[in-house]
Structures are given as structure tokens and as C-alpha cells.
Amino acid sequence: MASFCVRPNGILQYDLCFYGRRFRESAGLPDTPENRRKVRKNLRRINAEWEMGTFDYAAWFPRSRKREAAQRWLRERGSRVPGRRFAAYADEWYGLHAGGWKASYARQVRSAIDRYLIPHFGDWPLDAINERAVRAFRQALIDAVDQEGQRRLSNARINFILTPLSGILRFAERELGITHPMTELQPLRDDPHDPMPLTAEEVNAFLATVDPRYRLYFKLRFYTGLRSCEVNGLKVGYLDLERRQLRVREALVDGRQTTLKHRKARRDVPLSPGLAGELRAHVAGKVSDAYVFCRADGRPLAASWVAETLWAPTLDALGLERRRVYQTRHTAAVLHLAAGENPLFVSRLLGHSSTKMLFERYAPFVANALADDGSRFERMMNGGPDGSGSGEQTAGVGNSMVFETAAQ
Known part of the structure; x- marks a missing residue:
């Protein structure tokens, strides 16, 4: 329990005794009636906690300076399962x-355990990891900054680091009967970055500027929306050029x-006649198990290599703002949406589970969704052209014509 005493220099001091071990901490206050009342108030709170x-x-x-030793002592003596340490149990x-x-x-889970969880909680008894400890750990991850003062870890990354921690403690709850401390801990809000799509004109300029050996690689990405891992792992045997897919x-x-x-990522992606023809010439003579695209030395493409060696230098050469290859x-x-393609088709092309993401993420970037929002309906009701016939062309269709020209 906690009490107080007065040091020889007249400064008030907390006198703490936990599990038979004594810790003394200075209150930093001279011995006066008012300060004694403050210290007694704090002692009541300490004893209640x-x-x-x-x-x-x-x-x-x-x-x-005694903080780490005191915390370790409290964890050790207060644990019902002192022999079950986090590091060994996590393994x-x-x-x-x-x-x-x-x-x-x-591999990602193993990395989170080894890099973040074990260095912090490694020697802790499992039941000593309470909600306060987890929140303090999470806050330390949030506060970590690099030399330029920028956050080291995004909210999404921190949420991922805490996922195996929650799994370990939930398993310990079922196996050892300890209380799972993260039931009231909500994930950090993850605000995804806004898309930064290129215009049709910028796509054409990019394809004209990038290393010609990888022009078809990027053309396929721009026209089909394949993810890096999908296009880098595409093998010749998965091309059905007779059916153009x-x-x-x-x-x-x-x-x-x-x-x-x-x-939903498992899908058949249609190819335009021109794109299918280019792929046919590109893979001629390759065996079915060979990668469609690889480096000049035959090694498979890595996303980081593509970004650093091809993508970023080409954007720089065109004076375009840097962005992820994604x-x-x-x-x-x-x-595709600006060209008037069916949203369901676009959703299936990209391997989305529904069309919801299309409307939530991409509508602001389709010219007709903002610049002409609602006006086509008004013209129809007023008996004017609706933009689908010989009347004025919509901004969305204008974009699609440029894009289709590049595809041919």
C-alpha cells in the first residue's frame, strides 16, 4: 500500500510497498499543510487503483528511474501465470x-511479432498485458516519427501489428482463462489515399516515353487494371489468345x-483484338510455364524494381506528380467508367466483390459524374438531346475516345 514521509531536506516523499518490496518516489513538494493535503489525496487514488x-x-x-524495475516487479508478482511469457507463447x-x-x-505476421510485439511484450506474463498496456503500446507506435518528423507507421500498418497480438491474447483467454484485454479496443480509422489516376492523354504519353521493352507490360496494366502481383505472376499458359482473354x-x-x-480475384480478363495481337507476338516461342513479362536478365519482375526503375523515372520525365504503381x-x-462501360463489367474486370467501390472511390474522377451531374436528365425532360445520339458529346465519352485510340 502507499503512504508518505518527509525527507531530511523537507521534501514530501511517497512511500510505496507492493508485494513486499518498497519504492520511494519524491513528490517534489515542500512539507506544508497544503502540500500534505495534495499528497494525501493522491495516496487515496493510488490505493484505490x-x-x-x-x-x-x-x-x-x-x-x-525506478519505473522499469517497478513495472517489472508488479508484472511478475501480480501474475497468476508467471511462467507463461509472451515471447514463448507467441511462438x-x-x-x-x-x-x-x-x-x-x-511472413507478414511473423515479421510483426518479431519486429514489434516481442521487443515490447517479450518477457511479460500474459495476464499482465491489460488494456492500458495495449493502448500505451499502440500510442507509442502512433507517436514514432522518422528524422523528418513524419510518422513511421500508418494507421493501417498499426492495425495489422495489433491483429496477431489480439489473436495471441484471445487464444490465451480460451486456453489459460485470462481476460482478453482488447475487446473494447477499436481499430484506428484508416482513411485510404484518394486515387490519383492518369488521364487518357497522360497514359498515351507514358506509354510513348517508358522503356520500349516494358511498354506492353504497362499497356496491359493500364487497360486491364491487373494488380502488380497478378501481372508479375502471369504465365504464358494463362493466356487464351484465341478467345482474347x-x-x-x-x-x-x-x-x-x-x-x-x-x-473474386480469380477471373477471366477480356483483351481487345489489338492487345491480344501484341501479346501473341510478345510470347511467341515461350513455354507455357514461362512468365509473360520478366527482366532483361530473365529474372521475375518485383513490384519494387518496377516502381523504382521504370515507373517513377517515366513520371519524372513527363513532369507528372509521383504516385504508386497501383x-x-x-x-x-x-x-473504363468514363468510356461508358457497364459498372458490373468493370467490377468483374478488376476482381471486385461488388460495384460499391466503383461508385464510392471513382465517381469523382469520371468527368461526367461532376461536370455534367444531372444535366443530361434535365435536357431529356426538356425535350433536348440527351448526349447519347448526335447531340453534344459528354466529357466521359470524350475521354473514352482517346483511350480507345490508344488501344488500337
């Missing part, structure tokens, strides 16, 4: 679950050929 099991030494004495949990995951996901069945992730992440996918979505 101790009784309720919510006392946090670091919160009360954040600058104390056991991973071994029991990794076999049911995709290899790429298992390619089958998305595998992906290249972290240098390993693997199955697709989601069921914007080829956003570009395909926007230009």
Missing part, C-alpha cells in the same frame, strides 16, 4: 496457426508464386 487492479506505476511516476501460437495461412501472410489464377508475392488472396489500376477503372 491498487485495490481495483488498475494502478499503473509509469502513469504516476513517468520520469522515475507457440504462430506455430499452431501458420499452416492455415498463405505463405505471404504468414487472360486467366488470373496465380500471383507473384515476395518472389514466390502463390495462389490468389481472394476468391494507380495503373485506378486509371483503368476511371477510364
